[in-house]
Amino acid sequence: MPDEELVAILRLLFSGYDRSTIVTAVNEVMAYPENKRTRRICEHCGGDNISFDATVVWDTKLQQLDLGCSDIERCWCADCEGETHDLEVAHDYVHPNKSSDETHG
Numbered sequence: 097m098p099d100e101e102l103v104a105i106l107r108l109l110f111s112g113y114d115r116s117t118i119v120t121a122v123n124e125v126m127a128y129p130e131n132k133r134t135r136r137i138c139e140h141c142g143g144d145n146i147s148f149d150a151t152v153v154w155d156t157k158l159q160q161l162d163l164g165c166s167d168i169e170r171c172w173c174a175d176c177e178g179e180t181h182d183l184e185v186a187h188d189y190v191h192p193n194k195s196s197d198e199t200h201g
């Protein structure tokens with residue numbers, strides 16, 4: 097399938113969806129093997145309900161939004177309701193402040 101056709105199909109599929117839905121769908125399609133997956137979690141509570149500020153820019157050549165400058169030094173934890181730093185951990189890592197049955201994803 098030509099790339100232009102694929103891009104047209106993806107545009108049609110994703111039209112009307114918000115950014116986080118698209119990012120989630122793309123992440124699922126691009127998923128790594130489970131044993132190589134990592135999670136980013138809040139350093140305080142161990143929750144993975146964190147978000148980063150980022151700017152996306154339009155790449156005319158690739159005809160897609162591209163991650164531009166971003167602030168990955170800090171993130172927001174919805175569980176702590178505050179600014180925090182993230183930790184990148186193995187997908188099955190259990191934070192000391194979080195019991196294993198609370199862990200999801």
Ligand SMILES: [Zn+2]
Nearest residue numbers: 138141173176
């Ligand atoms: Zn937190």
